[in-house]
Amino acid sequence: MLADPHDASxxxxxxxxxxxxxxxxxxxxxxxxxxxxxxxxGFEVKTAESxxxxxxxxxxxxxxxxxxxxxxxxxxxxDVIEALRRQRPSARAVVLTGYGNIATAVNAVKLGxxxxxxxxxxxxxxxxxxxxxxxxxxxxxxxxxxxxxxxxEHIQRIYELCDRNVxxxxxRLSMHRRTLQRILAKRAPR
Numbered sequence: 187m188l189a190d191p192h193d194a195s196x197x198x199x200x201x202x203x204x205x206x207x208x209x210x211x212x213x214x215x216x217x218x219x220x221x222x223x224x225x226x227x228g229f230e231v232k233t234a235e236s237x238x239x240x241x242x243x244x245x246x247x248x249x250x251x252x253x254x255x256x257x258x259x260x261x262x263x264x265d266v267i268e269a270l271r272r273q274r275p276s277a278r279a280v281v282l283t284g285y286g287n288i289a290t291a292v293n294a295v296k297l298g299x300x301x302x303x304x305x306x307x308x309x310x311x312x313x314x315x316x317x318x319x320x321x322x323x324x325x326x327x328x329x330x331x332x333x334x335x336x337x338x339e340h341i342q343r344i345y346e347l348c349d350r351n352v353x354x355x356x357x358r359l360s361m362h363r364r365t366l367q368r369i370l371a372k373r374a375p376r
Contacts, residue, residue, distance in 0.1 A: 206249035209233045210240040212258050223309035237261030248274035251316050256283035264297050271298030280315045289343035334375040
């Protein structure tokens with residue numbers, strides 16, 4: 187549901203500020219809806235459906251804002267975030283993904299993203315993240331992670347730190363390799 191565009195919490199920056207935005211997502215209907223929602227809020231929006239298209243769009247001018255999907259076909263949206271940060275350090279970028287885990291979120295923030303949102307996120311959530319004062323803390327989640335999910339997140343983090351090497355991850359977690367493989371094959375618990 188889209189909020190009132192005149193509401194101060196969802197309004198685009200004032201006309202004296204740069205309102206350029208890049209949306210990078212391989213889900214064409216989703217990126218189309220998001221682009222329309224941001225255009226209605228006064229943003230000048232460019233879209234891309236792959237890492238290559240996103241990097242190409244950055245070469246023609248780095249925007250003030252970006253919303254980038256983490257998994258883009260064969261590429262990784264973090265490459266776009268990293269390139270944006272090099273070209274325009276003051277840009278504010280949000281990473282969207284349906285495959286979230288803490289290790290990836292930490293990596294996204296290290297590369298320059300200001301927030302990391304799980305899909306499906308609507309325009310209001312994305313805009314709130316983009317415009318949030320850096321000194322203001324985000325609201326705590328309504329439904330925090332369960333203990334099973336925290337355990338799963340920890341395992342995913344160690345797995346990522348071990349460059350996705352199952353044997354090394356199992357050794358560091360003092361876990362049998364097959365047990366780890368079964369855990370990694372399952373979806374994240376709620």
